[in-house]
Amino acid sequence: MNEYDSNRIYDIANKINYRKTENLKDADCYVLNTCHIREKATEKVYHDVGRVKKEFRNKKKPIVIVTGCVAQAEGEILLNKEKYIDAVIGPQSYHQINKTILNIEKNTKKINLTDFNVNDKFDTLNVFRNTNSNISTFLTIQEGCDKFCKFCVVPYTRGKEYSRPVDELLNESKNLVENGAKEITLLGQNVNAYNFKGKKLSDLISEISKIKELKRIRYTTSHPTDFSKDLIEIHGRLSKLMPFIHLPVQSGSNKILQSMNRKHTVKNYLKLISKLKKINPLIKFSSDFIIGYPGETKMTLELIKKVQFINTYSFIYSARPGTPAAKMNEVNYKISKERLILFQQTAEKIKYNYKKSLINKKSEVLFENKIKNSNEFFGRDEFSNPVITKSDYNLKGKLEEVKIVSCNQNTLFGEIEKNIKKKEHAA
Numbered sequence: 001m002n003e004y005d006s007n008r009i010y011d012i013a014n015k016i017n018y019r020k021t022e023n024l025k026d027a028d029c030y031v032l033n034t035c036h037i038r039e040k041a042t043e044k045v046y047h048d049v050g051r052v053k054k055e056f057r058n059k060k061k062p063i064v065i066v067t068g069c070v071a072q073a074e075g076e077i078l079l080n081k082e083k084y085i086d087a088v089i090g091p092q093s094y095h096q097i098n099k100t101i102l103n104i105e106k107n108t109k110k111i112n113l114t115d116f117n118v119n120d121k122f123d124t125l126n127v128f129r130n131t132n133s134n135i136s137t138f139l140t141i142q143e144g145c146d147k148f149c150k151f152c153v154v155p156y157t158r159g160k161e162y163s164r165p166v167d168e169l170l171n172e173s174k175n176l177v178e179n180g181a182k183e184i185t186l187l188g189q190n191v192n193a194y195n196f197k198g199k200k201l202s203d204l205i206s207e208i209s210k211i212k213e214l215k216r217i218r219y220t221t222s223h224p225t226d227f228s229k230d231l232i233e234i235h236g237r238l239s240k241l242m243p244f245i246h247l248p249v250q251s252g253s254n255k256i257l258q259s260m261n262r263k264h265t266v267k268n269y270l271k272l273i274s275k276l277k278k279i280n281p282l283i284k285f286s287s288d289f290i291i292g293y294p295g296e297t298k299m300t301l302e303l304i305k306k307v308q309f310i311n312t313y314s315f316i317y318s319a320r321p322g323t324p325a326a327k328m329n330e331v332n333y334k335i336s337k338e339r340l341i342l343f344q345q346t347a348e349k350i351k352y353n354y355k356k357s358l359i360n361k362k363s364e365v366l367f368e369n370k371i372k373n374s375n376e377f378f379g380r381d382e383f384s385n386p387v388i389t390k391s392d393y394n395l396k397g398k399l400e401e402v403k404i405v406s407c408n409q410n411t412l413f414g415e416i417e418k419n420i421k422k423k424e425h426a427a
Ligand code: SF4
Pocket: 145, 146, 147, 148, 149, 152, 153, 154, 155, 189, 190, 223
């Protein structure tokens, strides 16, 4: 979502003649868009601002603005502690970036914009055309979360659940497709809770899928309890909807899930997976896991072995200030680290075996980019697996059938099927 937000911040600032630069030393204004999910997010802000300070030591100071969830959660602290920062803007206020920049240019005092003006934000964003021209692009459809998992800052930094109007999203999707997008990933902190005046995520996906030139639709991130019947069903009938779902479970233990306030059990989760597989046997899953959550006495690997996730994101629990879990007793770090290593070894083995199973099989790959200084192109298959293929002609934006010939832990390597046929024919 920060990638989407960063692009939109740029679209707005562009109107007051700020342009992107590749070089830090050329910047008049430095916007650091932050994420609070990962550990040590605040320290990273001080570190990055330190880099800017060093670069501009003997030069005119650039405008320095911190946006995103760290600004929301710790804005006042940042402004007080690091005088080099001119403004902090929360994720629901970044539509005010131009006003902020112009005020700083006029030397006003430090600015703290951390209101939850989510309606205002999207009203303003609609005025600015989305200029993103990636083949595979993001579209924020929903923000905020009402779930209040005990470890998570999102309900405090992004606010209550909010769904954008269908018309607005259709217009922005058409606009992205006109810019060249072939694949759109619909984004939300709790994307499958999308509900605009009774229109659900499945309705929105159906509408967007009518855009002819759009080839693929994905959505992330879902909560297991918000997987409604209609959303499950659409996976069985809409070929543009990719058969790959990121479905965070967070723990394989019911005791921990309850303590996290996740509102689902391992049994519910597995039931949902089997319903989705029944409707579309091709569907694969990825998930998030927190290892060493307070109260965890042992770790179970049963769930990952059962589901055979093709990708997992796992981290040792680390407390976020202000969350209920931050008051709980933490598991010894060394023990958590050992559990994480074991978890990741198992998960990586599953992932590698899965990748190997694709060798000599065909995949449909949407190519996104040419790799610099080579004749190789990067794309993704239906399951979001990265695929690299050599080609003498431009594959960017093309959807091609690829035969997978080898792999490593993360990437598949393939040949374009029609080139193989040509070679066979010539021989
Ligand atoms: S559902 Fe996701 S975003 Fe919402 S509180 Fe839980 S972890 Fe955070």
